[in-house]
Amino acid sequence: MKKIFYVILDGLGDLPLEQLNNKTPLEAALTPNLDRLAQSGNTGIVYPVERGIAPESDVAVISLLGYDAHKYYTGRGPLESYAEGLEVNDGNLALRVNFATAEVEGRTIIDRRVGRSLTTQEASALAEEINSKVMLTEATFEFKNTIGHRGVLVIRGIRNRLSGWITNPDPAYEKEGVFGIALEKFENKILDAVPYKGYEKDSSAIDAARLLNEFTEKSRKVLNEAVINKKRVAEGKLPANLIVSRDAGDRLPKFPPVSENYGINFGSFVEMPVERGIALLTGINIVQVPEKTGNLETDYLGWANLAFEKIADYDGLYIHIKGPDEPAHDGDFAKKKESIEAIDKFFFKNLLEKIDLKDSIVCVTADHSTPCAMKSHSADPVPLLVCGGDIKPDGTMSFSEKTAKLGSLGEILGRDLMPLLIKLVGK
Numbered sequence: 001m002k003k004i005f006y007v008i009l010d011g012l013g014d015l016p017l018e019q020l021n022n023k024t025p026l027e028a029a030l031t032p033n034l035d036r037l038a039q040s041g042n043t044g045i046v047y048p049v050e051r052g053i054a055p056e057s058d059v060a061v062i063s064l065l066g067y068d069a070h071k072y073y074t075g076r077g078p079l080e081s082y083a084e085g086l087e088v089n090d091g092n093l094a095l096r097v098n099f100a101t102a103e104v105e106g107r108t109i110i111d112r113r114v115g116r117s118l119t120t121q122e123a124s125a126l127a128e129e130i131n132s133k134v135m136l137t138e139a140t141f142e143f144k145n146t147i148g149h150r151g152v153l154v155i156r157g158i159r160n161r162l163s164g165w166i167t168n169p170d171p172a173y174e175k176e177g178v179f180g181i182a183l184e185k186f187e188n189k190i191l192d193a194v195p196y197k198g199y200e201k202d203s204s205a206i207d208a209a210r211l212l213n214e215f216t217e218k219s220r221k222v223l224n225e226a227v228i229n230k231k232r233v234a235e236g237k238l239p240a241n242l243i244v245s246r247d248a249g250d251r252l253p254k255f256p257p258v259s260e261n262y263g264i265n266f267g268s269f270v271e272m273p274v275e276r277g278i279a280l281l282t283g284i285n286i287v288q289v290p291e292k293t294g295n296l297e298t299d300y301l302g303w304a305n306l307a308f309e310k311i312a313d314y315d316g317l318y319i320h321i322k323g324p325d326e327p328a329h330d331g332d333f334a335k336k337k338e339s340i341e342a343i344d345k346f347f348f349k350n351l352l353e354k355i356d357l358k359d360s361i362v363c364v365t366a367d368h369s370t371p372c373a374m375k376s377h378s379a380d381p382v383p384l385l386v387c388g389g390d391i392k393p394d395g396t397m398s399f400s401e402k403t404a405k406l407g408s409l410g411e412i413l414g415r416d417l418m419p420l421l422i423k424l425v426g427k
Helices: 032-040 057-064 076-083 120-133 203-225 227-234 258-262 273-281 296-313 325-329 333-354 414-424
Strands: 003-009 042-047 093-102 109-111 139-145 150-157 173-176 179-182 242-249 266-269 316-321 360-365 382-388 410-413
Touching: 003 296, 003 333, 032 333, 032 360, 032 382, 042 414, 057 076, 057 179, 057 273, 057 414, 076 093, 076 150, 076 242, 076 273, 093 203, 120 139, 120 203, 120 227, 139 203, 150 203, 150 242, 173 242, 203 227, 203 242, 258 414, 266 296, 296 316, 296 333, 325 333, 360 414, 382 414, 410 414
Parallel strands: 003 316, 003 360, 042 410, 266 316
Antiparallel strands: 042 382, 093 109, 093 150, 093 242, 139 150, 173 179, 360 382
16 A cells, blocks of 8 residues: 655645735745645645635644544644643633733733743743642633643633633634634734623533633733743843633544544654644554754754654654744744745655655645735635655646646545545555
8 A cells, every 4th residue: 555645734825925026935935846746746725624714723634634623623722731631521621822922901912922932941930830829719720831832721610510612812713613713803902701602691601701711810910920021021022921812622522533534544743732632632643753953954854754764654644844834923924935945955855855656645735824914824725736656747837826726636625635645545
């Protein structure tokens, strides 16, 4: 059976920019290796979840692994909390959170990510203060920082079950049914959680919203007095003095394993807690990757070498590369272009020198578009290429949003991609 290399470039999709002569960062980037793959295979475009949805990474990844997110998704909070080793039982309230910077008083948020300058060490110390100094009425909680400004929170009612059907205090995201949706425009002010529409009289949702608001206020007081934040202010840095939360859930999703669905054994290269949680819950083995050095050549060469080494242990590898997404969220089109070029030059070039495409299927796509002009996820489709094995070229000459729209694969939904790959490898 042919081996599968399923590569997701986080936030790859974009829209034309005047600063790049009306090209997207992908179109403007020098990508001879991705272009070579496109020339040898078929291209198309993917709506990761469905048309009209600007998905968060979690629901997109669930879909790209072949699951119907409408059926299985229970919120990002449970996924990330589980990945970080926190216990999430039915009736616990689990949320994804960010450290943010806010005015000392009032609701205005200055920066939702503390300028991306908060170190994991600083965040760990602040999390320890929150866990030791904040007490909730009629509930216990666990708060844990993950990477940089990111974290997770689990609140457990002492007497009552709590419901995930509450709105987000984080103004940049709203709930649309069970899905978290990134907003293109929003007022940058912290919101009160309230029961979601249709759950206004549900006592478990009322309690969940009240407890989350209590946590937000009490943790804010602790953070405003934290020595680390006072030191950051003295050094001219933004303080991490507010926790913004989103994507509540009250239970873990129950996925049938990928091995049962498709009869294949998958390994995964994942960096972020949410992808790690999805891998664990879908029965995909996590391959331990080296810690990032900050040197793109070193990091991507290392991933390519490891992919070639580890593919022998699996039928396929799911490889999720965060690279393009963060600069896109910052509106830095030049850095996004640079990230794409580095992935092409150091990851794909090295991988292609090692593998035999006749014995492999290589699929490259994205979990969502993150247009630099918007600094957030959008509902735009993402480009797709599939090559290797017995696939005949469809005449595509380069890999980009524009050329992919003309490819022979046409438009497909994310959940239909895995069945296509399984068919191509002959299962």
